Amino acid sequence: MRKRIAIFGGSLFQDIKLENKKFIITHNQVSIKLSKNYDIENYSVQGLTASRALRLIKAIPIQELYNDCILALGEWDMENPSAFEGTLKEIIQELLKNNVRPLLVSLPQDLLKNEVAVNIQNAIDHVAVEMNVDYIYEGNTNKTVSYIVLDDEDMSNAILELC
Secondary structure (H helix, E strand, O other): OOOEEEEEEOHHHHOEEEEOOEEEEOOOOHHHHHHOOOEEEEOOOOOOOHHHHHHHHHHOOHHHHOOEEEEEOOOOOOOOHHHHHHHHHHHHHHHHHOOOEEEEEOOOHHHHHOHHHHHHHHHHHHHHHHOOOEEEEEOOOOOOOOEEEOOHHHHHHHHHHHO
16 A cells, blocks of 8 residues: 655645745656655645644544645745744644654745744744654755755655655
C-alpha cells in the first residue's frame, strides 16, 4: 500500500512563487513529483492561514487517511502573527495524536524582507525545535533544521527524501 500524504500550504505546493510582487509558475512542481510515489491530498490554496488549516485537519478523519502531513504555513498569517505559533503547535499536536507525522517547511525567502514575516519564521523555527519536528528550511540558517535548501531542486529532493 502506498504512503498517503496530506499537504497544507500556500504558494510552494501550488507550484507558484512570489517574484517581484507577482506570483509566477515554478518548475519545482513538488506535489507532482510526490504523487509519482505517494498518494497525495493537496489542501494548499492561496490565503490558507494556520487557523483555517487547523479547522480542516480537525474536520477530516486524518488518522485513517494519512501517514504524513506537510505544513508550509505562515505565508497568509501576517495579519495575526501573535496567534500563529500557538495554532501551529495545536496543528502538530493534533497530527501526532492521530499518528500522522508532521513535516514543516519554512517561509519562502522572498517574504523575509518583511518584519512580520521574520517573526512568523522565528515562530516556525521555535516550534520545529521545541516539538522535534522534521523541518525543511529554504535559505541559509544557523538554526537546527533537518534540511537546508538553496534552490527549487533542493526543495523537491528534501521533501521527497523526508517523505
